[in-house]
Amino acid sequence: MFRINLPRESxxxxxxxxxxxxxxxxxxxxxxxxxxxxxxxxxxxxxxQLNTIRSFAESKIDWIQTKLSNYKAxxxxxxxxxxxxxxxxxxxxxxxxxxxxxNAPPKIRLHEEQGILEMxxxxxxxxxxxxxxxxxxxxxxxxxQIPELIEKWEGPMNVSxxxxxxxxxxxxxxxxxxxxxxxxxxxxxxxxxxxxLQYVVVHEMVHLLERLHNDRFYxxxxxxxxxxxxxxxxxxxKID
Numbered sequence: 208m209f210r211i212n213l214p215r216e217s218x219x220x221x222x223x224x225x226x227x228x229x230x231x232x233x234x235x236x237x238x239x240x241x242x243x244x245x246x247x248x249x250x251x252x253x254x255x256q257l258n259t260i261r262s263f264a265e266s267k268i269d270w271i272q273t274k275l276s277n278y279k280a281x282x283x284x285x286x287x288x289x290x291x292x293x294x295x296x297x298x299x300x301x302x303x304x305x306x307x308x309x310n311a312p313p314k315i316r317l318h319e320e321q322g323i324l325e326m327x328x329x330x331x332x333x334x335x336x337x338x339x340x341x342x343x344x345x346x347x348x349x350x351x352q353i354p355e356l357i358e359k360w361e362g363p364m365n366v367s368x369x370x371x372x373x374x375x376x377x378x379x380x381x382x383x384x385x386x387x388x389x390x391x392x393x394x395x396x397x398x399x400x401x402x403x404l405q406y407v408v409v410h411e412m413v414h415l416l417e418r419l420h421n422d423r424f425y426x427x428x429x430x431x432x433x434x435x436x437x438x439x440x441x442x443x444x445k446i447d
Contacts, residue, residue, distance in 0.1 A: 215253075216419075219261055221268050224275070228260055229421050236263050237422060240274040242443075244378075247271055250421050289337040295324055296398035297348070308332075315344040342375075345397035349373050349404070353392060356408045364431060366415040380442055381407045383414035399442065406438040 217228045227246070230253045237250045251260050264271075287293060293304045302317070302324035313336075314327045328337055350373060357368045369388035376382075376393040383390050390411040396404045409432050417424040428435045 217257065219257070219264065221261075221264055222272070224268065224271060226264055226271075228257075229419060230255065231421065231423070233422060236260065238264075238267055238271075239420075240271055241420075242275055242277065245275065246420070247275075248420060286334075287338070289326070289334055289341075295341070297324065297345075299398070299400035299403070313340040315340065342394060345394055346373050349392065349394070349397050352401070352404060353408060356405055357390075357412070360409055360412055360431070364409075364412055364416065364427075366412055368412060368415070381411040383411040385415060385418055388415065402438050403441055406432060406435055406442070409435070 215230050219226050219228065224247060227248045229248065229250050231250055233250055233252055235252070236255070239248045239250075241247075249260060249264060251263075287295065289304065289306065291304060291306045294301045295304055296302070297317070300322070302322055305323050305325045307325060307327045308330050309327050310329060311327065313329065313332070316325045316327075317323070318325060326337065326340065328340060332340075353371055353373070357371065361367060367388060368390055371390050371392065373392050373394055375395070376391070380393045380396065381391060390408070392404075392407060392411070396407060410428070413424060413427045413431070416427055432438070
């Protein structure tokens with residue numbers, strides 16, 4: 208008797224909804240919906256035929272569409288004007304901006320007790336320049352924090368991050384290049400809590416153990432960060 212080798216990964220589309228299918232060593236069909244990412248995933252036993260999986264998905268399509276449609280995209284705030292008194296975020300805390308014009312290199316300083324973020328810029332520096340100064344300050348702060356987190360988790364996870372970077376991302380909090388051992392983190396994480404930053408770092412490092420968002424991946428997340436789902440709720444759909 209010949210055994211038919213079914214594909215480990217495949218994809219189906221039902222009523223304009225793409226569903227990723229992964230066959231693996233599980234007893235039952237498992238369904239996960241990620242509204243913010245518009246992602247629907249099914250993990251199914253290795254021997255299960257595609258028609259059976261499709262029938263299961265069809266029976267759940269109303270529920271899937273409800274989950275996807277109930278997601279509300281974030282309302283994007285107005286562009287900052289960089290005037291004194293304006294509120295800016297850092298580490299999930301609101302800071303009152305204090306603008307200072309000086310004929311000196313741009314600089315940002317935090318006054319912790321007063322909750323003030325002081326920004327010094329040269330005369331004639333417009334909104335674009337002030338935006339760049341703040342973003343580069345955010346980038347520098349993240350690059351101070353991320354190495355400590357990577358070092359903290361490399362041992363327990365038994366992985367090695369060869370390189371990391373920080374960049375602006377529109378739809379993701381992070382990404383991982385498995386072959387290169389490189390992770391990227393969203394610049395916007397500077398505005399979030401330290402717990403959120405740690406969550407994204409761990410999430411991307413787990414991809415060095417498991418490429419897909421499947422049961423094995425979430426098993427690792429449960430092991431390393433048991434409260435990860437609570438932190439994910441802070442982040443989901445919150446990219447400004």
